[in-house]
Amino acid sequence: MNALLIYPEFPETFWSFKHALKFLGKRAAQPPLGLMTVAALLPRAWKKRLVDTNVETLRDRDLAWADVVMLSGMHIQSESLLAIVERCRARGLRTVVGGPISSSVPAAELKANHVVIGEAESLIADLARDLERGTARPVYQAAERPEMAVSPLPDLSLIKMKRYSTMTVQYSRGCPFNCEFCDIIEIYGRRPRTKAVAQVLAELEQLRAAGWREAVFIVDDNFIGNKARAKELLRALVEWRTQVRAGFDFITEASLNLADDPELMQLMRDAGFKSVFLGIETPDEQGLVSSNKLQNTRRSLLESVARIQGYGIEVMGGFILGFDTDKEDIFDRMVEFIQKSGIPIAMVGLLQAMPGTQLFRRLHSEGRIVDAGGGNNTFCDRLNFLPSMDATKLVDGYREVMKRIYNCEAYYERVKLYLNRAHPKPARRAAGERAQKQPRQTEPWMTRDNLRALVNSIVRQGVFGRHQWSYWKFLAEAATRYRRCFGAAMTLAVMGYHFQVMTQKLSKAIDAATKSAQPRKTMLPETSAHIL
Numbered sequence: 001m002n003a004l005l006i007y008p009e010f011p012e013t014f015w016s017f018k019h020a021l022k023f024l025g026k027r028a029a030q031p032p033l034g035l036m037t038v039a040a041l042l043p044r045a046w047k048k049r050l051v052d053t054n055v056e057t058l059r060d061r062d063l064a065w066a067d068v069v070m071l072s073g074m075h076i077q078s079e080s081l082l083a084i085v086e087r088c089r090a091r092g093l094r095t096v097v098g099g100p101i102s103s104s105v106p107a108a109e110l111k112a113n114h115v116v117i118g119e120a121e122s123l124i125a126d127l128a129r130d131l132e133r134g135t136a137r138p139v140y141q142a143a144e145r146p147e148m149a150v151s152p153l154p155d156l157s158l159i160k161m162k163r164y165s166t167m168t169v170q171y172s173r174g175c176p177f178n179c180e181f182c183d184i185i186e187i188y189g190r191r192p193r194t195k196a197v198a199q200v201l202a203e204l205e206q207l208r209a210a211g212w213r214e215a216v217f218i219v220d221d222n223f224i225g226n227k228a229r230a231k232e233l234l235r236a237l238v239e240w241r242t243q244v245r246a247g248f249d250f251i252t253e254a255s256l257n258l259a260d261d262p263e264l265m266q267l268m269r270d271a272g273f274k275s276v277f278l279g280i281e282t283p284d285e286q287g288l289v290s291s292n293k294l295q296n297t298r299r300s301l302l303e304s305v306a307r308i309q310g311y312g313i314e315v316m317g318g319f320i321l322g323f324d325t326d327k328e329d330i331f332d333r334m335v336e337f338i339q340k341s342g343i344p345i346a347m348v349g350l351l352q353a354m355p356g357t358q359l360f361r362r363l364h365s366e367g368r369i370v371d372a373g374g375g376n377n378t379f380c381d382r383l384n385f386l387p388s389m390d391a392t393k394l395v396d397g398y399r400e401v402m403k404r405i406y407n408c409e410a411y412y413e414r415v416k417l418y419l420n421r422a423h424p425k426p427a428r429r430a431a432g433e434r435a436q437k438q439p440r441q442t443e444p445w446m447t448r449d450n451l452r453a454l455v456n457s458i459v460r461q462g463v464f465g466r467h468q469w470s471y472w473k474f475l476a477e478a479a480t481r482y483r484r485c486f487g488a489a490m491t492l493a494v495m496g497y498h499f500q501v502m503t504q505k506l507s508k509a510i511d512a513a514t515k516s517a518q519p520r521k522t523m524l525p526e527t528s529a530h531i532l
């Protein structure tokens with residue numbers, strides 16, 4: 001069999017990082033790890049090719065080569081995915097769709113010959129056999145969530161590595177918490193399943209052998225879902241980094257209780273973790289309680305963030321507006337919190353009721369669901385449910401929050417606050433005191449890619465940008481006050497550009513949506529029953 005694996009295109013969103021990636025000469029942030037894993041699970045005798053439409057064009061001759069097309073994707077990729085399925089159908093080509101989208105969109109709506117719900121490890125052998133025999137069923141649903149020990153080394157040979165800014169490795173799936181709006185726990189479960197240390201090291205070795213030296217994203221739902229196992233891996237990573245002298249920087253996602261464990265934070269720092277994405281959601285305690293985000297309650301969120309930053313780890317934050325508990329002061333409180341947090345990359349989104357979640361079920365039973373949503377909560381101009389606050393006020397308030405936090409001055413203030421915490425100036429020595437030998441914290445930043453990004457940044461932001469004065473002021477400070485962490489400062493300046501461009505686009509999208517707004521009806525219970 002000739003299997004063509006296709007990854008559909010993402011729309012332009014805050015998460016696409018499109019406007020920052022241009023500076024680096026990259027086409028996408030990360031490769032499709034799901035399809036690379038599926039490819040490794042398919043029979044050896046099959047021939048495989050992968051086309052990621054985010055970095056290359058899907059040509060008719062690719063389709064002509066294939067016996068079967070296998071697609072993966074998130075809910076947000078549905079437009080592109082459906083267009084590809086349609087293109088295949090027109091040629092009479094068999095299609096299989098899997099990935100998170102199949103847990104959010106009813107199988108019939110995906111229009112594929114076969115839909116796979118769940119993780120491939122436990123069902124791919126049956127699917128491959130049935131495809132070979134021509135007896136494949138319309139829907140395959142994994143009966144159980146597989147242990148990670150059976151997850152293979154992803155097939156790295158299928159991707160064009162240089163077109164991505166970051167490579168990915170998955171250590172665990174699932175998260176022990178129970179946030180009402182979360183679909184992670186519905187798709188991947190609440191018991192964190194981890195790979196063995198040797199499996200992770202083998203994946204890193206594979207990347208190293210292929211010449212990768214840039215950042216690696218550990219794409220876990222919650223890297224510290226099982227703290228004891230995470231520490232075991234981190235100790236091994238510290239040792240491995242020393243042995244191979246590999247300059248991988250790591251990025252990951254974790255829960256805020258990371259701040260409660262100094263040993264864990266120290267190990268992450270030692271293992272080369274440079275940033276972590278945390279779901280903070282809201283500065284309003286009532287909102288956290290009502291959405292069951294209890295791990296973020298009964299603490300100072302600001303202090304927790306600062307503690308993590310103190311270990312030299314940048315915090316990226318996820319924030320949500322639109323909880324039933326939100327009052328009209330939530331917008332000011334959100335801006336104030338984000339400014340004080342020193343979180344440069346703040347992903348603020350409108351609450352979205354993702355199909356299959358506890359939130360979706362509750363709102364549905366209250367007759368408040370409007371539609372299944374588009375799978376994107378950070379670049380959206382409307383809600384998929386009836387909120388308790390007036391919907392127009394909520395969307396306008398969201399737009400204002402984005403404009404205020406991505407205003408150039410406000411953004412650079414946060415970057416500086418973070419840099420001060422993560423890279424404090426060495427204390428001045430008293431007269432006569434001898435210098436202590438400190439471990440080297442700064443990595444060589446001036447690689448070819450980074451130099452190119454710096455030049456692009458100076459041209460686009462400093463020469464043609466709309467906020468030249470703020471940019472030059474920041475650049476001057478980065479080169480003087482923050483020269484020991486100049487690389488981190490300039491990387492964040494480039495990221496800021498993406499957020500400024502996207503905020504302007506968001507504002508226009510909201511204007512257009514407000515003008516064409518129609519009265520909205522809620523879904524009838526029977527129309528949504530299949531995705532509850």
Ligand code: B12
Pocket residue numbers: 010011012013014015016017029030031032033034035037038070071072073074075076096097098099100101103104116118119120121168170173174182183184187188219220221349375376377378379
């Ligand atoms: C890394 C990551 C990203 C990366 C992009 C990665 C990429 N290139 O695709 C970044 C950070 C950019 C990102 C962004 C977003 N993401 Co994201 N992301 C992830 C994360 C953490 C890991 C993805 C991964 O590599 N997994 C590892 C692989 C091995 O797992 P997998 O893809 O699920 O594949 C397995 C199965 O699904 C199945 N399978 C997959 N494909 C196929 C195909 C076939 C044919 C078969 C048989 C089986 C099969 O088998 C595989 C092996 O078991 C997941 C969470 C997760 N646990 O997966 C969220 C996740 C995929 N993201 C999600 C979301 C919502 C987003 C955003 C829309 C967020 C937002 N609020 O706007 C954005 C959109 C991106 C954009 N450009 O606009 C959701 C998707 C929910 C859904 N139902 O669609 C997830 C599940 C997390 C969540 N609930 O929040 N994301």
Ligand code: SF4
Pocket residue numbers: 175176177178179182183184185221222255279
């Ligand atoms: S901590 Fe994050 S991954 Fe875990 S249940 Fe809550 S939202 Fe989901």
